[in-house]
Amino acid sequence: KQEVTQIPAALSVPEGENLVLNCSFTDSAIYNLQWFRQDPGKGLTSLLLIQSSQREQTSGRLNASLDKSSGRSTLYIAASQPGDSATYLCAVGMIKAAGNKLTFGGGTRVLVKP
Amino acid sequence: DAGVIQSPRHEVTEMGQEVTLRCKPISGHNSLFWYRQTMMRGLELLIYFNNNVPIDDSGMPEDRFSAKMPNASFSTLKIQPSEPRDSAVYFCASSLRFVGYTFGSGTRLTVV
Numbered sequence: 001k002q003e004v005t006q007i008p009a010a011l012s013v014p015e016g017e018n019l020v021l022n023c024s025f026t027d028s029a030i031y032n033l034q035w036f037r038q039d040p041g042k043g044l045t046s047l048l049l050i051q052s053s054q055r056e057q058t059s060g061r062l063n064a065s066l067d068k069s070s071g072r073s074t075l076y077i078a079a080s081q082p083g084d085s086a087t088y089l090c091a092v093g094m095i096k097a098a099g100n101k102l103t104f105g106g107g108t109r110v111l112v113k114p
Numbered sequence: 115d116a117g118v119i120q121s122p123r124h125e126v127t128e129m130g131q132e133v134t135l136r137c138k139p140i141s142g143h144n145s146l147f148w149y150r151q152t153m154m155r156g157l158e159l160l161i162y163f164n165n166n167v168p169i170d171d172s173g174m175p176e177d178r179f180s181a182k183m184p185n186a187s188f189s190t191l192k193i194q195p196s197e198p199r200d201s202a203v204y205f206c207a208s209s210l211r212f213v214g215y216t217f218g219s220g221t222r223l224t225v226v
Contacts, residue, residue, distance in 0.1 A: 034215065043205060044217040089157070091215075100145065100209060101170065104157040 002027045004092050006105035014113050019077035021108045023090030028068050031100060032093040035064050035075050037086045038107070044089065048075070080112045118218035120206050126224045132194040135221045138187055139208030147215070148181055148191050149205040157205075163189065196225045 003026045013019060023033075032051050036044040048057045048064040050073070056065045061078040077084055087109045091102040119138040127133050139146050147162040161171040163183045171181070178197070183189040193200055201224050207217045 036217075043219045044207075044215075046215060049213075100211070101159065101162060102147070102215065103159070106156045 002030075002092055002094055002103045004090060004103050004105035006088075006090055006108050008108060009106065010109040010111075012111040012113065013080055015080060015082060017080055017112075019075075019080050019084065019110060019112075021075040021077075021088050021090075021110070023073040023075070023105055025071045025073075025092045025103075027092075027094070028071050029094070030068060030092050031095045033064075033066055033073050034091045034093065034102070035062075035073075036089045036091060038089060039086050047088075080110075082112050082114050085110055085112050118206055118208050118216050120204075120218035120221050122221060123219065124222045124224075126226065127196055129197055129225055130195045131225075132192065133196045133200075133223060133225075135191040135204050135206075135223070137189045137191070137206030137218060139189070139206070140216055141187065143208035143210045143216075144186070145209045145211065146183060146189050147207045147209075148189070149207065150202045151205060151220070152202045160191070193223075196223075198225045201225050 005024045007022050030052050034049045035047045037047050038044050050057045050066045063076045066073045087107045089107045090105040093100045093102050121136045145164050148160040149157050151157045160173045161181045166183045181191045203220045203222050205217050205220045207215045209215045
């Protein structure tokens with residue numbers, strides 16, 4: 001059974017500092033990995049999707065790396081801003097019969113202080 | 115496209131009542147997922163459908179929970195009878211085969 005862990009559970013940084021969020025998973029036979037953002041009381045917004053054959057994806061200030069063999073992914077957010085405050089969730093996709101089943105980590109709650 | 119649409123946004127009901135949550139996936143998406151989110155357990159996959167067929171319902175907690183997808187544009191999650199421990203935010207998500215997910219805004223269910 002796939003298990004996804006995110007450490008730390010919460011993170012507080014001053015504005016401008018770079019953020020590093022970690023995700024680990026137990027079964028390396030993944031199809032893809034996604035990073036989501038969730039604002040309080042809202043749904044999840046997909047940030048980056050990394051296919052199992054890829055090592056990283058970038059979008060603006062966000063960069064996500066994937067090391068499938070060691071079961072790790074890292075989300076980097078450069079030059080953090082107060083608007084980056086949210087919970088960030090990592091989700092691992094496994095092909096099951098038909099469809100892409102996602103298993104989520106517990107999330108990292110980020111607070112960027114002005 | 116308006117995204118994944120869930121209704122109602124909030125539901126407050128008394129213990130023992132039937133609750134029905136609704137979801138309209140993105141047009142053209144062929145996979146639909148129901149999740150439950152609580153502080154204690156995080157996001158849990160309850161059930162998912164592919165081409166309107168239930169593929170994996172191993173996450174459905176009890177027989178009180180049931181889900182249907184009568185067509186490609188509509189799905190329901192029903193709880194009968196509801197209990198206070200069912201209080202949570204229920205999310206619906208859809209995807210096109212193995213391409214990334216789109217989540218709805220969720221239904222916040224409170225059972226008193």
